[in-house]
Amino acid sequence: MISANDIRQSHERIKEHIHDTPLLNSESINALAGCEITFKCENFQKVGAFKIRGAINAIKCLSKNELKNGVVTHSSGNHAQAIAKAAKLMNTVAYIVMPENAPKVKVNAVQSYGGKITFCTPTLEARESSMKHLQKKTSAVFISPYDHPDIISGQATAAKEMLEKIPLNVILAPVGGGGLLAGTALASKYFGNDIDVIGAEPSGADDAYRSLKEGKRITKQTPNTIADGLLTTLGELNYSIIKDNVNEILTVEDYDILNAMRLIWERLKIIVEPSCAVPLAAVLCNKEQFKGKKIGIILSGGNVDLDPFFNDFL
């Protein structure tokens, strides 16, 4: 089990390499939502997402011997960038399996950090089999995007930073593989004061919602959502932490995710990716539940392909 001390040590380990990202709020969003929302801006984090926290933590926990053949992982994007950047920091090689439909901006970024990419078809099976093949070939150490105690412990530091600054009644994080949500739940348990932890998930990739409802982890799904960072299926360790420490998973439709994303762009004047907007969408779709409360939302990342906007301009 991941302890409070594990998370504290992870934070010490990664502190010099990451930003203590700012907290933002918007009067107009609060008025619209009927509660007091504080956003933890991990879109301003190094590599543009919280994923760098877990990646650096996990790689820094490896021995010199383990690092000598590099690291390998699969990711739809932000974990890939994070592992590539963290590997560069630790002077080792990162082999990355990415789905062929990953946003161009994320592919470019991985390459800019020196990550070596292998593309595969966009299913979990294809990702895992490509990854195993690559691992065998290179003898690199596999670092799961989410199902890994050092990753979860690293992701927990985002909520820890937030809770050290402001009191909250509820904290929300999006859920894909469950690294951020599991970490947020543990940080809230150890460093918060009786906080409800809620996961927010797209209806088109609702395996965490169904897993909690059915009391067993669902391992197969065919996800279909605009939230491209949440296509992955809940991890094993993640499920075991989430079922014990998360109050509830709320699901939202893509239409509501896009509206929430636009609201963040327009009112906060910051760029967030669709996955990031899922928790705000969950609050706006369940206003009664959150009325008058102090809500914390972890904005997970800001890596979005801007071609549609800028092509229209040119």
Add this chain to the structure above:
Amino acid sequence: MISANDIRQSHERIKEHIHDTPLLNSESINALAGCEITFKCENFQKVGAFKIRGAINAIKCLSKNELKNGVVTHSSGNHAQAIAKAAKLMNTVAYIVMPENAPKVKVNAVQSYGGKITFCTPTLEARESSMKHLQKKTSAVFISPYDHPDIISGQATAAKEMLEKIPLNVILAPVGGGGLLAGTALASKYFGNDIDVIGAEPSGADDAYRSLKEGKRITKQTPNTIADGLLTTLGELNYSIIKDNVNEILTVEDYDILNAMRLIWERLKIIVEPSCAVPLAAVLCNKEQFKGKKIGIILSGGNVDLDPFFNDFL
């Protein structure tokens, strides 16, 4: 003439109503530009732009008697929102003449602050004649978007805040009517330490560049640029301040403005409008001139119509 004390007093007058906006920077933009750029994020300002500074200052300088019939102005957008919001704060009415091609997001915002809009054709002549007609009808006090000492003194507070926090070799601001640039120049003279002040202007609306070059204010132009906040022509008071206190005006093409805007969106993860990106475009197009220097850029605003991006998503 606007004194250091005028600017100090303006700052005291508006302080409680505005944000002391954050300073941001990006390692990757610095690497690309070959200098050390700090961005003053007025896109995070109330109403999404620096214009609220001048608007509140100007309205707070009016007497009760002057305020009783309201205020009137013309604006392509951000000044309109600022005057509407400031008038609301001071419990008076704002009559606003806006060009009929003003971005929808700006029109909606003016209406949300209770401003009363009259639309006109998008030329300076039409704006001024509609405004005079409205002023006659309502007896409201005219507040120029830029050619007004209290406006200039208010806009100067953005550079003042920046200079009180960090040392700079050069400061850049975009120039349309010249309120921000004139204010920035005066703030740099009074509160900076031997700083070069540079205006950045779209080639398609280069009246300030030509005015300085020809030694007399050009009063007519047919602007054509994507930087919709900079379509206005340099004001009289603005010209007289700028010619004495600005080192140079650099002009840039729309293509370079869009590239700089995209860079700010992608690397800083913040929303800025095209006008905002003109100074960064000027730096990137003149790298030799700025090599190794400490550069301050005032990001003027973040009110951009997001329809093109979100329509493509839906």
